[in-house]
Amino acid sequence: MQNPFVYGEVVPGDAFVDREQELDRLVTDLAACQKVFLISPRRYGKSSLIRQALAQLGRRGLLTVEVTVSSYSSYLAFLEGYARALAATETRWDRARQWLREALPSADPLVRQEPGDGARGRFSVTFPDIASAREVGRLATEVFALPGQLAEQRKRPVVVALDEFQAIEGFNGGSVEHALRAAAQVQRQVGYVFAGSEPSLMEKMIGPKRPFYKAGPVMRLDRIPPDLFAGFIEDRFARSGVRPEAGLGAAIVELAGNLPYDVQRLAHETWDDVRASGARRANLDDLHQTLARILGEQDTFFEAVWQRLTLAQRAVFRAVVLRNGREILAASTRSRYRLGGPSSVQAALSALVRQDVLLKEGQTYVVVDALLREWVARRTF
Ligand SMILES: Nc1ncnc2c1ncn2[C@@H]1O[C@H](COP(=O)(O)OP(=O)(O)OP(=O)(O)O)[C@@H](O)[C@H]1O
Ligand SMILES: [Mg+2]
Numbered sequence: 001m002q003n004p005f006v007y008g009e010v011v012p013g014d015a016f017v018d019r020e021q022e023l024d025r026l027v028t029d030l031a032a033c034q035k036v037f038l039i040s041p042r043r044y045g046k047s048s049l050i051r052q053a054l055a056q057l058g059r060r061g062l063l064t065v066e067v068t069v070s071s072y073s074s075y076l077a078f079l080e081g082y083a084r085a086l087a088a089t090e091t092r093w094d095r096a097r098q099w100l101r102e103a104l105p106s107a108d109p110l111v112r113q114e115p116g117d118g119a120r121g122r123f124s125v126t127f128p129d130i131a132s133a134r135e136v137g138r139l140a141t142e143v144f145a146l147p148g149q150l151a152e153q154r155k156r157p158v159v160v161a162l163d164e165f166q167a168i169e170g171f172n173g174g175s176v177e178h179a180l181r182a183a184a185q186v187q188r189q190v191g192y193v194f195a196g197s198e199p200s201l202m203e204k205m206i207g208p209k210r211p212f213y214k215a216g217p218v219m220r221l222d223r224i225p226p227d228l229f230a231g232f233i234e235d236r237f238a239r240s241g242v243r244p245e246a247g248l249g250a251a252i253v254e255l256a257g258n259l260p261y262d263v264q265r266l267a268h269e270t271w272d273d274v275r276a277s278g279a280r281r282a283n284l285d286d287l288h289q290t291l292a293r294i295l296g297e298q299d300t301f302f303e304a305v306w307q308r309l310t311l312a313q314r315a316v317f318r319a320v321v322l323r324n325g326r327e328i329l330a331a332s333t334r335s336r337y338r339l340g341g342p343s344s345v346q347a348a349l350s351a352l353v354r355q356d357v358l359l360k361e362g363q364t365y366v367v368v369d370a371l372l373r374e375w376v377a378r379r380t381f
Pocket of ligand 1 (some may be wrong): 040197198
């Protein structure tokens with residue numbers, strides 16, 4: 001029997017839970033060729049949601065293209081990857097090459113088949129003649145126009161997903177945003193989803209005075225409802241031949257801080273441990289043993305995170321863990337955990353948020369990594 005829980009990668013359809021409204025909305029907006037912004041903290045499930053949406057749109061006959069902006073080490077490399085992804089809507093590599101040569105005549109793209117796979121195989125795209133920033137800028141304008149041409153030529157709407165979009169800022173700041181926005185807004189037959197996992201950067205990017213201000217609808221992905229997630233976990237345990245004790249799903253969701261990644265991870269590891277012992281039932285003890293094992297394995301890593309913090313930050317971090325993130329600035333909390341004055345507590349909180357250790361949700365502070373939270377609760381004093 002295969003482990004039914006998946007983490008650390010885009011989840012396949014059968015491991016995908018809920019998100020029905022979000023999926024509907026994303027599919028509808030993209031099919032209407034809107035330019036959608038999708039924002040959430042890391043590991044909430046943006047990429048998985050996008051993959052589901054693109055699959056649905058593909059089944060409806062739209063052409064879909066997906067690029068992870070953060071995987072590229074330079075602006076030029078990103079343009080090469082983007083051009084490649086667009087050309088890959090042709091299933092044969094020689095047709096992809098022909099299309100690119102015709103669409104980008106002045107850039108003289110070099111399209112090379114990667115060895116081994118025959119006519120349908122992978123290929124790479126490079127622009128060996130492009131070097132200066134000015135040439136890259138000119139190339140960008142041409143590459144950003146490609147989705148529109150593709151839609152026209154193939155007589156089908158195109159949907160482009162640019163994941164980890166916040167990384168675009170690193171390439172060439174404002175000018176990339178400008179060029180992309182200018183291209184996208186005239187492409188009536190192209191839907192875009194710009195997804196980003198650093199909410200503060202993304203919110204700035206869609207703010208006034210920036211090119212993407214009011215470019216299209218903004219979706220902020222929330223957590224999955226805990227009871228739904230818990231039910232899903234127990235159901236998958238049961239169907240994979242391991243009977244869960246009542247409440248196991250809820251306990252996993254709770255321990256994982258309802259972060260989708262951590263929920264799946266804890267479920268996955270618990271399932272593995274239970275199966276390895278040959279058991280056909282899983283209970284709360286099993287869960288806690290698995291958690292202890294994972295925390296042990298992560299010890300060096302968590303220790304390093306802890307060491308990087310100042311003493312004031314450590315104290316505030318512990319208070320957040322023990323107080324469940326609530327009323328950290330209150331006089332009673334500060335005196336009970338010996339935190340000092342409100343301004344220094346505020347400074348420590350801000351530093352922890354900046355370092356992505358904490359996240360502010362309304363008035364509460366949440367530990368981004370639920371396992372780190374458990375580690376702090378158990379291993380620090
Ligand atoms: N709808 C879902 N159902 C079940 N598990 C999910 C769902 N969404 C996300 N997950 C879990 O969270 C993990 C991370 O999901 P995904 O990579 O889609 O998130 P992300 O927001 O794109 O993360 P990142 O910001 O790191 O790119 C998945 O591997 C999976 O374990
Ligand atoms: Mg992602």
